[in-house]
Amino acid sequence: MSEETLKITPLHAAHIAAGARMVPFAGYSMPVQYKDGVLKEHLWTRTHAGLFDVSHMGQARLRGEAPLTAFQRVTPGDFKGLKAGKQRYSLLLNASGGIIDDLMAARPDDDGLFVVVNGACKDNDFKVMGDVLAGQVEIERLENRALLALQGPEACAVLAAHIPQATSMVFMDSAALEGFGTDVLLSRSGYTGEDGYEISIPAHEAERVWNLLLNDERVRPIGLGARDSLRLEAGLPLYGHDVDESVSPIEADLAFAVSPRRREAADFPGAGRILGELAGGATRKRVGLSVLEGAPAREGAEIADVDGKVIGVVTSGGFAPSLSAPIAMGFVPPAFASPGTRLRVIVRGKPQLAEVTAMPFVPHRYVRKL
Amino acid sequence: MRFTKDHEWVELDGDIATVGITAYAADQLGDVVFVETPDLGKSLKSGDAMAVVESVKAASDVYAPLSGEVVEANGTLGDAPETVNDQPEGLGWFAKIKIADRAEFDALMDRPAYEAFLGSL
Incomplete structure (x- = not known):
């Protein structure tokens, strides 16, 4: 461009x-x-x-007869239970359970839902919401x-x-x-x-x-x-790099965004695939990697097992200033996803030692109670 | 000291060329967090990727400004990559190359020419 x-x-x-x-x-x-x-x-x-x-991110109000109930048709979150004054992280899902975008949806007041989506996805996101929820919500983009x-x-x-x-x-x-x-x-x-x-x-x-x-x-x-x-x-995925429409919430290690009530009801897009993966059927999982030697492993670097067999790919990575060491995220089969698993990342043709590491790499410091 | 359009510098002592990246390049890269220097004995042609310099956000190739054989690499950059930012045209050198053809050196830009080139960017 x-x-x-x-x-x-x-x-x-x-x-x-x-x-x-x-x-x-x-x-x-x-x-x-x-x-x-x-x-x-x-x-x-x-x-x-x-x-x-x-400010490049997409902000919108969703209003209607029952905007919280309607919003559940495109996400796996429990929005009916979202109280005024609360915000929730959620995922806009396609019919096969792939992630169209990740988003924040909040009730700052009684004026429907206030939604914030990624800048690169916003036009498509609001089109999808508008199409699926036609007649149920009015979307006002807050440009x-x-x-x-x-x-x-x-x-x-x-x-x-x-x-x-x-x-x-x-x-x-x-x-x-x-x-x-x-x-x-x-x-x-x-x-x-x-x-x-x-x-x-x-x-x-x-x-x-x-x-x-x-x-x-x-x-x-x-x-x-x-x-x-x-x-x-902080271990947070970046849409378009770590997550895209082919990736499910379970593969992306975002199962927390699939609410228990919604699992029981199995009434969200791609519920068959997502519930199947929750029951142990996922073939890949997003993990954190500490790169223990050599150069930072960046997006696109292959991940191999200790025998050199390629088993996955780095989706984002770089140098962690707070740790003074290289870290990465990538996808590997579940058998290799446990923290402590030794792997290799291939950087410019050279295998370097890496270890699956629980995320976040740097502890979150959210203020959860006063 | 001579310079390339890829922002490498070369200083020649006999037939040994010391190579690094310019202050301009170091500033553009930002904080250098990792440097991969070439293996000893590696044979380079002018324009070959000879080293990699990485900032927090990206990896960039460093190209051989002239042909020859790598006879020394700056081992201090492994533990102190920030030297590339602190002293890009001094202690932050990358490698020493035994050159094959002095004419390649003579063809590079001198400092006034390099500064004029920077002014045109």
């Missing part, structure tokens, strides 16, 4: 002013890093607070809203100066409130493994809010490069 056809977020000028290196991502011109560079930005987020522009993420151990204290109520939320709480002199859809969640918030605000307020937050010396802007290394350490 050429530069001219890339979309920009409401913070484009602010990124340029901050010295960002811009790259094409999900059809947008996005900051991959600022002046500090990926390594320092990563470590800053783990020790202070990092501010991310994720006039920006989305910021404030992540890290100091995120709560930073945000509390602007939105005192933020301190009384726990992980996966969602709220519609007044903050920064505007209307905010706030959730205590993120994609780094750290405590933090995702902050939806009107697009025309984005630059003002961005600058307000950056005025706090505990906050630095963080690009997509560090966003990727942070989520990798």
Whole structure:
């Protein structure tokens, strides 16, 4: 895609002013890093607070007679049981149980469901939801809203100066409130493994809010490069790399997103395949890998057993700044998926020792209770 | 010191060429976290991939700026890859190559030419 056809977020000028290196991502011109560079930005987020522009992601309201019930037709989550003020991670599934996208769906208020999906998938996601749920929900895409993420151990204290109520939320709480002199859809969640918030605000307020937050010396802007290394350490899959339409929630090690009530009812897309895999029928599983020697193993690197037989592939990998070591995620048959299993990753033709490692690689620091 | 359009530098001492990546290249890569240097005795043609330098987010090839045989690799980069960022055109060198043809060296850009090239990017 050429530069001219890339979309920009409401913070484009602010990124340029901050010295960002811009790259094409999900059809947008996005900051991959600022002046500090990926390594320092990563470590800053783990020790202070990092501010991310994720306005390329798709935000929408789903409204209707019974939007929660309707949403269950395209996901394996228990949305009928989703209380106001709560958010849930879920998966948009195709008829064969493959993952069309992963998403967050919340009830910040009584105005239906507030859904956030991946930027690269958003047009298709909302088309699929619109097609399957035609006549049951109205989808209003919130293209006039920006989305910021404030992540890290100091995120709560930073945000509390602007939105005192933020301190009384726990992980996966969602709220519609007044903050920064505007209307905010706030959730205590993120994609780094750290405590933090995702902050939806009107697009025309984005630059003002961005600058307000950056005025706090505990906050630095963080690009997509560090966003990727942070989520990798946190064991969180990246759609389009670790997960795609061929991969089921069970293969992706996202069984927690298939609610017990829905398993019993077997009433979600691809239930036959997914329940079969839950009963032991999966042929591959997403695992974490610690690369114990040599170069980082990156997306596409083959995974072999100790005898050299290729058994799988790395779907994302790189250097983990918090561990000062290479880590990866990839798919292997279940027989090789137990933590401690010794494997090889093939990097530029050379087999290197790796070990299946329980994820997250770096412990999550979500605030689950106050 | 001479330079390539792929942002390698070469310093020649007799028939031994020391090769590294330029300060510009190191800055573009960002923090270097892993370096794979060439094996001793490896025979290189100008333009061959001779080493790999990796940042947090990507791996990049380093190309041989001239033909010859690898006679030394910078072993300190294994434990201290950040040297490539700290002193790209000094202690962060990658390998020493015994060159076959001095004319290849003479054909590379000198510093003013390289800086003019950078200005054109």
